[in-house]
Amino acid sequence: MMPHIITLTSTRKRCFVILLAILIPCTIFNFVSFPDMREETNLQNGIAELQAKLEHLHAKYISSQEEINLLSHQLAENSHILPDLQFLIGNGTSNISSIKLPSIYNFLPHFLDDPNSLRPAFVQSKGRSGVSMVLGVPTVKREVQSYLLATLKNLLDRMTPAETTDTLIIVMVAETDLEYVTYVAKQIEVQFPKESESGIIEVISPSSSYYPDLTKIRDTLGDDHQRVVWRSKQNLDFAFLMSYAQTKGTFYIQLEDDILAKKNFITTMKSFALQKISMKEHWFVLDFCQLGFIGKMFKCSELPWLVQFFLMFYNDKPVDWLLDHLISTKMCNLDKDSKHCKMAKARLWLHYKPSLFQHIGTHSSLKGKVQKLKDKQFGKITLYYGHDNPDATVETHIKPYKQYTLQKAYKGESFFWGLLPQPGDHLRFKFTQPIFIKRYLFRSGNAEHPSDRFYNTTVEVMPENQRYVNKNSVNVTEDGYVIIGRFDAMGIAQGTVDRKYGKISVLRLTVHSESDNWAILSEIYIVEDEPS
Incomplete structure (x- = not known):
C-alpha cells in the first residue's frame, strides 16, 4: 500500500x-x-x-x-x-510471508469477544462534521449532584452565533445503563432543543462490551482498588470519546462536565492554534487550563497517538500523567537533565494564559472524593448579581446558611442560600409603598453550586386592590395571591406583571415540593413601572 x-x-x-x-x-x-x-x-x-x-x-x-x-x-x-x-x-x-503488526486487540483482547464492542451503544446525532472545533464532554452518573446541564448552558452562552456554527459538542455518557443514557439524552434535548435539532450537541455512550472486567484489573501506584478502577475507566472513556470525535473536525478540546468557560473561548482557542501553526511551531497540545485534563486542545489528525497510548497503559496511570509521559517520550533525551527535558517538552506543550476554563464541581465522580482545586489564572467567578430593588420588607421561614440571608440578596450585597426548602415555604417581598411592577427576574443557583436551585416554585403577587382579583380563577391562591409565573428547569423565573392588576403590595415565591438540594437566589431584580 x-x-x-x-x-x-x-x-x-x-x-x-x-x-x-x-x-x-x-x-x-x-x-x-x-x-x-x-x-x-x-x-x-x-x-x-x-x-x-x-x-x-x-x-x-x-x-x-x-x-x-x-x-x-x-x-x-x-x-x-x-x-x-x-x-x-x-x-x-x-503474500503469506507478510507480517502482521500488533493492534489494540493485543492489549485489550476482550474486544474480540463482541463485534459491537467498538460501536457506540447509543448515538443521538444529526451527523454534523467538518467543523473547526470539537468539544468532548464526558459525563457519568454522580451520586451527589450533576453539573452537566449547567456546563452545557455555560458553554453555549459563551459562544457567538458564528462560533456555534463552527463547533460540535459531543457529550459522552460513560454509562452502560441505556435507560439512564436515554434519560440524560432526553434532558439535553428538552433543555437545548435548538442546539439538538441543529446538531450542535451530540450524545453518545459506549457498549457494555467496550469495558474489560474492571473488577479484575491489577492495582497500581499503591492506590486502593476503587481508585484504580475509576482512573482506568476514565482512560478508556477518553479513548472512546476521542476515537469517535477524530473524524468530526479539525481541532479537539477535552473538557469535563463541571466547568465554566470564558466568553468567546472558541475564537480565542482557534486563533491561538492557527497563530502557532502559521509560525511553524509544531505543537502537540495547547493548554487552556492548568487543571488536570481540562481545556487540552489537540489536532484531530493526531488523536490516534493519544488513543493508542491510553488504551495500552489504561491500567497503569491517570490520564493526565499518561499525556505527560507521551510528550516526554517524544521529546526528552535520557542523556540530558530534567531541566533540558522540561524545555524540550515546552516546545510541544504550549500554555495559554489566562486560563479559559474553571473547574466548579465539588463532588468528584469518584465516590467520596471532594475536589476543591481551582485554576487561579481563570480569575474571579461571579456568584451573584446585585440590583437596586424597590424598598421592601423581606422574610422567609427557610433557614439561611451562615451569612447568606435573603435581606442581603435583595439589597444586592450577596446571594441567598437556604437550607432544604419544603412544600409551602415562602419568600415574601412586601413593598413599603405599593408599586406597579414592569418586570421581574429571579435567578437560582450559581456558578459554584448550579444544582442549588428552586424547583417547582411559583411567582405570585398580591394586588393592592382586591377587586382586580378573580377569586374563581385557577391562577389565584386560597389566600388571594395571583400566580404570574414559575421557575423553569434551569432555575430562572422572569416575566412581566399585567397592569390590569394595578399596584402590587406583595410579591412572593412559593415552594410546592420537597427539594434534595439547598437553594440559592443569586439574582433578584424587580423593576418598578411608572404610573400611567
Missing part, C-alpha cells in the same frame, strides 16, 4: 504549493495596497487553517486505507471460497 501513501503525500504537497502560489501574491498585494497588519494576520491564519484541514483530510485518508487494507486481507484469506476474488485483488495481498 506504500505507493498510495506516497502518491497522496506528493498530491498533498502539490495542492499546498498551488495554494501558496495563489495566496502569496494576494498577500503581497494586500500588504502593499493595505498596510493593515490585521489583514496579513488573517491571511496567515487562513493558510494555517487550510494546512490543518489538509492534515485532517490526510488522517481520514489513512484511516480509510487501513479499512481497505484489512478488507483486502480478509478477502485474500477467503479466496479459496470464492476463487474469482483472487483475480480482483491481485497477488500482492496474498
Whole structure:
C-alpha cells in the first residue's frame, strides 16, 4: 500500500504549493495596497487553517486505507471460497510471508469477544462534521449532584452565533445503563432543543462490551482498588470519546462536565492554534487550563497517538500523567537533565494564559472524593448579581446558611442560600409603598453550586386592590395571591406583571415540593413601572 501513501503525500504537497502560489501574491498585494497588519494576520491564519484541514483530510485518508487494507486481507484469506476474488485483488495481498503488526486487540483482547464492542451503544446525532472545533464532554452518573446541564448552558452562552456554527459538542455518557443514557439524552434535548435539532450537541455512550472486567484489573501506584478502577475507566472513556470525535473536525478540546468557560473561548482557542501553526511551531497540545485534563486542545489528525497510548497503559496511570509521559517520550533525551527535558517538552506543550476554563464541581465522580482545586489564572467567578430593588420588607421561614440571608440578596450585597426548602415555604417581598411592577427576574443557583436551585416554585403577587382579583380563577391562591409565573428547569423565573392588576403590595415565591438540594437566589431584580 506504500505507493498510495506516497502518491497522496506528493498530491498533498502539490495542492499546498498551488495554494501558496495563489495566496502569496494576494498577500503581497494586500500588504502593499493595505498596510493593515490585521489583514496579513488573517491571511496567515487562513493558510494555517487550510494546512490543518489538509492534515485532517490526510488522517481520514489513512484511516480509510487501513479499512481497505484489512478488507483486502480478509478477502485474500477467503479466496479459496470464492476463487474469482483472487483475480480482483491481485497477488500482492496474498503474500503469506507478510507480517502482521500488533493492534489494540493485543492489549485489550476482550474486544474480540463482541463485534459491537467498538460501536457506540447509543448515538443521538444529526451527523454534523467538518467543523473547526470539537468539544468532548464526558459525563457519568454522580451520586451527589450533576453539573452537566449547567456546563452545557455555560458553554453555549459563551459562544457567538458564528462560533456555534463552527463547533460540535459531543457529550459522552460513560454509562452502560441505556435507560439512564436515554434519560440524560432526553434532558439535553428538552433543555437545548435548538442546539439538538441543529446538531450542535451530540450524545453518545459506549457498549457494555467496550469495558474489560474492571473488577479484575491489577492495582497500581499503591492506590486502593476503587481508585484504580475509576482512573482506568476514565482512560478508556477518553479513548472512546476521542476515537469517535477524530473524524468530526479539525481541532479537539477535552473538557469535563463541571466547568465554566470564558466568553468567546472558541475564537480565542482557534486563533491561538492557527497563530502557532502559521509560525511553524509544531505543537502537540495547547493548554487552556492548568487543571488536570481540562481545556487540552489537540489536532484531530493526531488523536490516534493519544488513543493508542491510553488504551495500552489504561491500567497503569491517570490520564493526565499518561499525556505527560507521551510528550516526554517524544521529546526528552535520557542523556540530558530534567531541566533540558522540561524545555524540550515546552516546545510541544504550549500554555495559554489566562486560563479559559474553571473547574466548579465539588463532588468528584469518584465516590467520596471532594475536589476543591481551582485554576487561579481563570480569575474571579461571579456568584451573584446585585440590583437596586424597590424598598421592601423581606422574610422567609427557610433557614439561611451562615451569612447568606435573603435581606442581603435583595439589597444586592450577596446571594441567598437556604437550607432544604419544603412544600409551602415562602419568600415574601412586601413593598413599603405599593408599586406597579414592569418586570421581574429571579435567578437560582450559581456558578459554584448550579444544582442549588428552586424547583417547582411559583411567582405570585398580591394586588393592592382586591377587586382586580378573580377569586374563581385557577391562577389565584386560597389566600388571594395571583400566580404570574414559575421557575423553569434551569432555575430562572422572569416575566412581566399585567397592569390590569394595578399596584402590587406583595410579591412572593412559593415552594410546592420537597427539594434534595439547598437553594440559592443569586439574582433578584424587580423593576418598578411608572404610573400611567
